[in-house]
Amino acid sequence: MxxxxxxxxxxxxxxxxxxxxxxxxxxxxxxxxxxxxxxxxxxxxxxxxxxxxxxxxxxxxxxxxxxxxxxxxxxxxxxxxxxxxxxxxxxxxxxxxxxxxxxxxxxxxxxxxxxxxxxxxxxxxxxxxxxxxxxxxxxxxxxxxxxxxxxxxxxxxxxxxxxxxxxxxxxxxxxxxxxxxxxxxxxxxxxDTAALRRTLVALAAAEASGIARWCLAAAVEHARVREQFGKPIGSFQAIKHLCAEMLETCEAITAAAWDAASAPAGDQAAFAADVAGVIALDGAVKVAQDCIQVHGGIGFTFEHDAHLYLRRAMTLRSLLGTGDRHATALAARAIAGERRRVEIDFAGEDGPVRDEIRPLTAEIAALDPDRRVGALVDAGLYMPHWPAPYGLDASALEQLVIDDELAGAGVERPDIKIGAWAVPTILEHGSDAQRERFVRATLLGEITWCQLFSEPGAGSDLASLRTRAVRAEGGWRLTGQKVWTSLAQDADWAICLARTNPEAPQHKGISYFLLDMTSDGIDVRPLREMTGDALFNEVFLDDVFVPDEMVVGEVDNGWRLARTTLANERVAMAGAKLDVSVERAVRLSEGRPETHARTGHAVALATVCALLGVRSTLRSLAGQGPGAESSVAKLLGVRNRQDASELVVDLLGEQVASGSEEAAAAVHEALLTRCLSIAGGTTQVLRNVAAERILGLPR
Missing domain, CATH: 2.40.110.10 (Butyryl-CoA Dehydrogenase, subunit A, domain 2)
Incomplete structure (x- = not known):
């Protein structure tokens, strides 16, 4: 890449x-x-x-x-x-x-x-x-x-x-x-010296990206062919994780280098260069070190080329400054109110779309707030990427323009939460009757959803679920236990996976059901999390009847549908505002120079996470499929939120025990973010997936 x-x-x-x-x-x-x-x-x-x-x-x-x-x-x-x-x-x-x-x-x-x-x-x-x-x-x-x-x-x-x-x-x-x-x-x-160093860092970041890319490719190739204990070392989880972490760092370096070379002159270029200085120079050294680690004794020899890349990366960092140096400067910029604001040049192609959309958004903005949602749905602007008549089949460019015009008109679209996962599956695989019953009602907020996928023994390994569905007259009877289900106590309907053919291989014999949460036999039990809240729930299904018309797609083909649910995303641009914890850290660091390096690292990572989204959006605009940055975005995003929330607690120091509203919010966020590396696939499992599916390492 x-x-x-x-x-x-x-x-x-x-x-x-x-x-x-x-x-x-x-x-x-x-x-x-x-x-x-x-x-x-x-x-x-x-x-x-x-x-x-x-x-x-x-x-x-x-x-x-x-x-x-x-x-x-x-x-x-x-x-x-x-x-x-x-x-x-x-x-x-x-x-x-x-x-x-x-x-x-x-x-x-x-x-x-x-x-x-x-x-x-x-x-x-x-x-x-x-x-x-x-x-x-x-x-x-x-x-x-x-x-x-x-x-x-x-x-x-x-x-x-x-x-x-x-x-x-x-x-x-x-x-x-x-x-x-x-x-x-x-x-x-x-x-002046500042402009010179800014240019050097931006160009050195590009070189750092090339260094890191070679090191990643060399490590992966070696891991595929080098055998120990009778099999390729790339099949060992430790090597998979090391290579996946190299991939994460490479994508971060590449995003930062791309932005440093793309940012407009002035404060934006300076901010982007500082981000690149934090991410790229340290990152290239780390990836080169990890490349040598994967190669083992072979990598430690002078004859192997890996040390030449490490030498080049180390020298760049020595001449232009460590990440801490750039992070300190970046924190000062953030404290002064600077943020990276990426704008897309549509080369005039957005003009006709704006001419068409702007009158619609103006009409909707003029309505009473309680009538706006219905108008958005009628106009196809609520989820414009969905197919007609519920959306506009909007292209990536059209989606971005619609978002921009709605924001400019002050029109907000309420979050339909799990409905944004459930409805695309119904649209793509459901029956006409299911689409008629659920899609518009979900958009209007008349139906809310929860997701009954995870089980005590099937979290990241979703294909091993045990909830069973047994054929009954006119439908199916579901029995089993689901867990980590948010919104279950309030949801009207659930998307539910259950095993309809226990004799089939793991990823087969699973069906996709729409489950009325008022049905007999459903027991929702709140789970109190470490925050003290009860966001998640256990859901027990005891012989719950689901009629045939509530099966989505073909029986035993639910795994493919589940992947549609988990993969469906619209194209959108991140705003300039940083993650809530990073913004708190920036505010708490004002007047405390000793904290600036650590805060600057948090600002850099948060900025890079946004840049990964921008790069994915630009790929969509170019008609390309998603790149590796979309696959590592969750991994880096989780690290961003967890590290930043921990940083805020550290910056508060003894104030954490003061009982203040600010301290309570910071502690709550630090505890809450611990779930992020577990929910939606644990970090460890996702690194296995990245290593195997993106890098091609053996199972």
């Missing part, structure tokens, strides 16, 4: 990966291992001929005219193959130093970069030294800063370079001494 989403970016990434691999870059890196002055000239010439240094240089300056995202896609692909040389520094210069655009595009300029402004201006001279300069050997131009935060392009003839070998063997660094007149150098106006 590439950080690019469009077909063009995916094609660009694939093409560049193949081209980069054809250069055999690792051989070049290993051959130059002990040469501090190695400039990887042959590799760099190939990069120039491919047009990468000028990819984002405007066409008017003889460049490729590409975007920052185009450049990030290219950097990700090249990093995945460990292409050596000054591409990162030169790419940054192509964005920051317009005067060099034509020379960079033509390959006549090769850039070195010193990220710390340590030179001095005295009179008409620029003097001093920069201890660490990226890609100094072989550079024709040096982008260096002075202690007054002025930045200069210094020609190579005016510097003296002492070359050094760094942990990252794909780059060379150097100590650079400068003694030049100001007339011999070019001042880069409108560039």
């Amino acid at each position: 590439s950080l690019g989403i469009s077909d063009e970016h995916r094609e660009l990434a694939g093409t560049l990966r193949k081209w980069a691999a054809s250069l055999d870059p690792v051989t070049a890196v290993r051959a130059a291992e002990e040469d501090p002055s190695a400039d990887f000239g042959d590799q760099w010439q190939a990069v120039v001929e491919m047009g990468l240094p000028g990819l984002a240089v405007p066409e008017a300056a003889d460049g490729g005219g590409g975007s920052v995202l185009d450049l990030a896609v290219a950097l990700e692909a090249c990093a995945a193959e460990l292409v050596p040389g000054p591409l990162l520094a030169t790419a940054a210069a192509s964005l920051l130093v317009p005067m060099l655009g034509p020379d960079l595009a033509a390959g006549e300029a090769r850039m070195a970069l010193g990220p710390e402004p340590t030179l001095a201006t005295s009179g008409d001279r620029l003097t001093g030294h920069v201890e660490v300069v990226w890609d100094a050997p072989g550079a024709t131009h040096f982008l260096l800063g002075a202690d007054d935060d002025a930045w200069y392009v210094v020609p190579g003839r005016r510097v003296r370079v002492t070359a050094r070998i760094a942990p990252d063997l794909t780059h060379r660094f150097g100590r650079v001494e400068v003694d030049a007149s100001l007339a011999e150098v070019d001042r880069v106006h409108d560039l």
Whole structure:
């Protein structure tokens, strides 16, 4: 997977990966291992001929005219193959130093970069030294800063370079001494250290994504073929979980890198870069470490390539700062009220939809509040992605526009809760009579639903359920026990799975029933949870009769229907507001600098969780199926909510015992979120599923 989403970016990434691999870059890196002055000239010439240094240089300056995202896609692909040389520094210069655009595009300029402004201006001279300069050997131009935060392009003839070998063997660094007149150098106006570092972090995040992607792929491939105890190590749950966690981190890195390259200039770009600094730089190091762990002793050898990726990731982090450093800056932004607000460019395609929808939303907004729901249902705007006549069969673009127009008109759609799972199954698999009876009534709030799926012995392993349905005259009689059922005490109807054929394999012989919760033989018993509330219930079914017309779809085919229920989601955009606990943490951190690093990590993860949703939405707009980010969104979202709620309790400190309303709410949230890694499939089971279905590891 590439950080690019469009077909063009995916094609660009694939093409560049193949081209980069054809250069055999690792051989070049290993051959130059002990040469501090190695400039990887042959590799760099190939990069120039491919047009990468000028990819984002405007066409008017003889460049490729590409975007920052185009450049990030290219950097990700090249990093995945460990292409050596000054591409990162030169790419940054192509964005920051317009005067060099034509020379960079033509390959006549090769850039070195010193990220710390340590030179001095005295009179008409620029003097001093920069201890660490990226890609100094072989550079024709040096982008260096002075202690007054002025930045200069210094020609190579005016510097003296002492070359050094760094942990990252794909780059060379150097100590650079400068003694030049100001007339011999070019001042880069409108560039300061903050902008430079922001650009470097955004581009380094793209490289981090490429590093992490290679490490994940290498680990998975090894886990598939390496055998221990007579079977592939990828069949061991410990390895599955390790690889699934690598996948989670990779998706987070990719989302953050994509956003850092896509965000509009200004505060939004700065916020996105800080998120990328928190997520991508630490994340790439962790994934590279885990890659070595999966490979075991093989990965620890110098001959294996994994350490080269770890070295590159560690060096990027060392030069640009750990996650804590960026998290501290991000917390300050959040405290000041900044949030990442992602907007979609519909390229004008939303105009006709808005013209059609806006009058409808205005009419609905003008109605009395108690009449709005009925009007939304009649117009198909309540669940526009549902098929007509209950919805509009709305495309992804249409759904987003409808949401936007309703929000702009101040019209809210009440949450139908479990009905949003039940009704799509009825629409797709039910009879005309079932659709007539249940769909509109659910939308109007006349029928509420609960879900009778989980059992004491069938939670994440839903296919092992034991509730049985025995054929009776005119229908079925259900007997069994369901558990963890929310809303059961108030619901009018339930969607219920029961085994109709005990002789069939686990995933077969299950049927999907619509169960009237007022039926004889139903006993609902509230379960008091650790919060003190009784949100969930046990439901006992004792010979409960369900008529044949309340079976959805074919008998014994309920498992397929259950998957429809669990998978049905509409396309929507997340708002700019962070999770409730993260917002609380931001407020509690104000004036407490010692808490900023931890709070910034929470802000970054919450932002990335929203970005995963944005990327899924953009895939839908592009007509693509869901990517891996949709599969790991729950895993990362659970971690986000649990960690953030725990953070709030920690920030409150002794106030937790004060009995205040704020303390009670924080403790309640921290206790409540413990269910999130259990409900809807435990984190451990979901990691098994991700490892097997997405990564292809053996059972």
